Amino acid sequence: MVIHCEHLVKVYKTAAEFRALDDVSLDIKKGDFISIMGPSGCGKSTLLNILGLLDEPTSGEYLLNGQPTAHMKDGLRSRTRRDHIGFIFQSFNLMPKLSVLQNIALPMRYGDMPRSEILPRARELLKRVGLEDKADNTPQQLSGGQCQRVACARALANRPEIILADEPTGNLDSKSGADILELLQELNRGKMTIIMVTHDEKIAAGAQRIIRMKDGKIV
Amino acid sequence: MKLPDLISTGWAEIRSHKMRSFLSVFAIAIGIATFFYTLSVLSQRYRDIDRSAQISGKGRVDTFIEKPLSMDQYNMLLRTLPEGSSLSLRTGNYITNAIYKGRVLNDFAIQGVLPSFQDSAFVFDVEGRFFNWKDIENKHRVAVIIVYPRDKEKRDFTRYLFHEPGTEQTPLADLVKRVNLLNQQISINGQSFTVVGILRAPTVEKDFRIARDMEHNQYIFIPYSTWYDIIPSWRDYFETFIRVVTGSESKTGKAVSSLSSFLRSQFGSDFDPIINPFRFQLKFARQQAWINLRSMIFIGLIAMIAGGIGIMNITMAVIFSRTREIGIRRALGASRWDILFQFLVEALLLGLCGAALGMVLGYLAILHMADNADQMTFSWWVVAAAVLLALATSFVFALYPAYQASKLKPVDALKYE
Ligand SMILES: Nc1ncnc2c1ncn2[C@@H]1O[C@H](COP(=O)(O)OP(=O)(O)O)[C@@H](O)[C@H]1O
Ligand SMILES: [Mg+2]
Numbered sequence: 257m258v259i260h261c262e263h264l265v266k267v268y269k270t271a272a273e274f275r276a277l278d279d280v281s282l283d284i285k286k287g288d289f290i291s292i293m294g295p296s297g298c299g300k301s302t303l304l305n306i307l308g309l310l311d312e313p314t315s316g317e318y319l320l321n322g323q324p325t326a327h328m329k330d331g332l333r334s335r336t337r338r339d340h341i342g343f344i345f346q347s348f349n350l351m352p353k354l355s356v357l358q359n360i361a362l363p364m365r366y367g368d369m370p371r372s373e374i375l376p377r378a379r380e381l382l383k384r385v386g387l388e389d390k391a392d393n394t395p396q397q398l399s400g401g402q403c404q405r406v407a408c409a410r411a412l413a414n415r416p417e418i419i420l421a422d423e424p425t426g427n428l429d430s431k432s433g434a435d436i437l438e439l440l441q442e443l444n445r446g447k448m449t450i451i452m453v454t455h456d457e458k459i460a461a462g463a464q465r466i467i468r469m470k471d472g473k474i475v
Numbered sequence: 476m477k478l479p480d481l482i483s484t485g486w487a488e489i490r491s492h493k494m495r496s497f498l499s500v501f502a503i504a505i506g507i508a509t510f511f512y513t514l515s516v517l518s519q520r521y522r523d524i525d526r527s528a529q530i531s532g533k534g535r536v537d538t539f540i541e542k543p544l545s546m547d548q549y550n551m552l553l554r555t556l557p558e559g560s561s562l563s564l565r566t567g568n569y570i571t572n573a574i575y576k577g578r579v580l581n582d583f584a585i586q587g588v589l590p591s592f593q594d595s596a597f598v599f600d601v602e603g604r605f606f607n608w609k610d611i612e613n614k615h616r617v618a619v620i621i622v623y624p625r626d627k628e629k630r631d632f633t634r635y636l637f638h639e640p641g642t643e644q645t646p647l648a649d650l651v652k653r654v655n656l657l658n659q660q661i662s663i664n665g666q667s668f669t670v671v672g673i674l675r676a677p678t679v680e681k682d683f684r685i686a687r688d689m690e691h692n693q694y695i696f697i698p699y700s701t702w703y704d705i706i707p708s709w710r711d712y713f714e715t716f717i718r719v720v721t722g723s724e725s726k727t728g729k730a731v732s733s734l735s736s737f738l739r740s741q742f743g744s745d746f747d748p749i750i751n752p753f754r755f756q757l758k759f760a761r762q763q764a765w766i767n768l769r770s771m772i773f774i775g776l777i778a779m780i781a782g783g784i785g786i787m788n789i790t791m792a793v794i795f796s797r798t799r800e801i802g803i804r805r806a807l808g809a810s811r812w813d814i815l816f817q818f819l820v821e822a823l824l825l826g827l828c829g830a831a832l833g834m835v836l837g838y839l840a841i842l843h844m845a846d847n848a849d850q851m852t853f854s855w856w857v858v859a860a861a862v863l864l865a866l867a868t869s870f871v872f873a874l875y876p877a878y879q880a881s882k883l884k885p886v887d888a889l890k891y892e
Contacts, residue, residue, distance in 0.1 A: 310885040338808020
C-alpha cells in the first residue's frame with residue numbers, strides 16, 4: 257500500500273471551527289490512477305495537500321509507503337516530498353524568472369544528484385514532454401498547455417513514485433487538457449501512482465477509479 | 476541546495492532588483508568605508524609608533540631633572556646602570572646669544588649634548604661629523620646645526636609681532652637655508668665656534684619619532700662639557716635631560732632603580748624625579764591614536780547598524796513578495812534550512828557588495844582626507860576585517876527575516892497571492 261489513511265480530520269479554526277476533512281479513510285495501491293471529484297470547497301485540495309506532506313491533518317493517521325507521517329521532522333518530510341512525490345498544480349507554479357530548463361532542474365538542485373548531471377536530465381525530461389526547443393524560454397513565453405507540460409516534467413525530475421495533480425487541466429483548453437491526461441496515463445502505465453483532482457467528468461473518466469467527496473467526506 | 480546554486484539564485488535576485496539592492500549595499504558601504512578608513516589610518520599610526528620604538532632602541536628610560544650633572548657624575552651614573560647601557564645627557568636651552576658674520580641670530584636654542592645622543596631616535600643625515608668623546612674631554616668649541624627640510628614650512632607670525640625696530644635679527648632657520656654653515660665660525664656668548672656638522676632632519680612624513688622626541692626647534696648643539704663652560708655664571712637654574720637605553724626591556728626596571736638611587740645619592744633622599752620607561756610613552760601614543768579615531772569607529776558602527784537594518788528591511792520585503800516562491804520551493808522538496816540559507820546567502824552577497832564598494836569609498840577618503848596618504852600601506856587584515864564585518868552585519872540582520880521565511884508552512888505559502 258503506497259498510501260493508507262485512517263480517520264483523517266482537518267479542522268480550520270477561523271471564526272468558527274470548520275471541518276474541511278471529516279473522517280476520511282483511504283487506501284491507494286502502487287500503480288493506481290485515482291481521480292477525486294466533488295463540488296468546490298469539499299476538501300479535495302486539503303486532502304491532496306495532506307497526502308503530499310504540504311499540510312498536516314488535525315487528527316487521524318497517514319502512512320506513506322508504510323511509514324507513519326505524523327511525527328516526521330521537517331527535514332525528513334521535505335526529503336520525502338522531494339524524492340517520492342511530484343506535484344502538478346492548476347496554476348502551474350513555475351518560477352517566472354527561471355528558464356524552462358532551470359525550472360525543470362529546480363527539484364534536482366535540492367537533491368543529492370551531482371551538479372553536472374542535472375541539466376542533461378532536465379533536457380531529457382523536456383524532450384519527453386515534447387518541448388526541447390523551448391529550453392531557454394521563460395514560462396511567460398509559453399502557452400498554458402506548454403506550461404503544464406513543463407510542470408509535469410518538473411514533477412518527474414527526482415523520479416517520484418507518486419504524482420499529485422490538483423486540477424491539472426483546470427486552466428487549460430480541452431485539447432491541452434487531453435494532452436496532459438494522456439501524459440498522466442502514460443506515466444501510470446509505467447507503474448506510477450497518480451492521484452488527480454478534477455472537475456471535469458471526461459478527464460476523471462481517464463482514471464481507473466473515481467473517488468467522490470462532499471463536505472469533507474468520501475461518498 | 477548546494478552553495479553555487481544558492482549563490483547564483485541570490486545573485487539573480489539581487490540583479491533583478493537593482494535599485495533596492497543598491498540602497499542596502501550603499502548603507503553597508505558607508506559603514507565599511509568608515510571602518511576601512513579608520514582602521515587603515517590607525518594601523519598606519521601603530522606602524523609608525525612601532526618604527527619609532529625601533530629607532531628609539533629597546534629598554535629606554537627617560538627623566539628630567541632641574542640640576543646640573545657634571546662629567547664625573549655622568550661616569551658614576553653610567554657605572555651603576557646595567558651592563559651595555561647607553562647614557563645620554565642633554566642640557567636645557569638658555570644661551571640665545573649667537574652672531575654669524577655680524578648678523579645677530581634669533582629663533583633658536585643651544586643645547587649641550589653628548590656623543591651618545593646618537594644612540595637613540597637619531598633620524599638625521601649627518602653632513603660633516605657629529606661630536607666625539609674628544610670634543611667632550613677637551614671642551615672643544617664646535618657646533619652641530621639641525622636643518623629641517625624646506626617643504627611644509629609654517630609661517631611664524633610672532634616673529635613680526637615682537638619685531639623691535641633697530642634690532643635687525645636673522646632667524647637661524649632662514650640662515651641655514653640660505654648659507655651652508657659647515658666649517659663656518661659662529662660666535663656664541665662671545666666665543667668662537669666652528670660648525671663641524673649639519674644634521675639634516677627628514678620630512679615630517681618620514682620622521683617616525685613619537686611626539687616626545689619630535690621637537691621642531693631650531694637647535695645649535697654644542698658639546699655637553701663646553702656648554703657648562705660658557706654658561707653665564709649668574710645662572711642658578713639648570714635642566715638636564717637624562718636618557719638611558721639599556722638594549723633590553725628586561726633591564727628597564729633595573730635602570731629605573733639605579734637612576735633613582737643615583738639621583739638620590741647626589742641630590743638628597745627626598746629627591747624624586749619622574750622616571751619614565753619609554754614604552755609607557757609608546758603606549759600613551761597608541762592610546763592617543765586610538766582616542767583620536769574612536770569616534771570614527773562609533774560613526775562607522777552607526778552606519779553599519781543602519782545598513783544592517785536596511786538589509787533586514789529588504790529581506791522582510793523580499794519574503795513578502797516571494798512567499799509563493801517559497802511555497803513552490805517547499806513543494807519541490809526544499810527544507811526549512813534550504814529556505815533559511817537561501818535568504819542568508821542573498822543577504823551575505825549584498826554585504827559582500829557593500830564591503831567592496833565601502834573599501835573603494837574608504838580608499839578614496841584616505842587619498843583625500845588622511846595625513847600622509849602617500850605613506851599609507853594597506854594591510855590585508857584591514858581588508859579581511861572589513862569583509863568580515865560586512866558579512867557579520869548582513870548575517871545578523873538577515874537572520875530574523877530568513878528564519879521567519881523558513882517557518883512558513885508550505886500550504887500557506889503556496890496559497891499566498
Ligand atoms: N487555511 C484555511 N483556513 C480556513 N479555511 C480553509 C483554509 N483552507 C481551506 N479552507 C476551507 O476548507 C474548505 C476546503 O477547501 P479546499 O480543500 O481547498 O476545497 P476544494 O475541494 O475546492 O479544493 C473550503 O471551504 C475552504 O474555504
Ligand atoms: Mg481546490
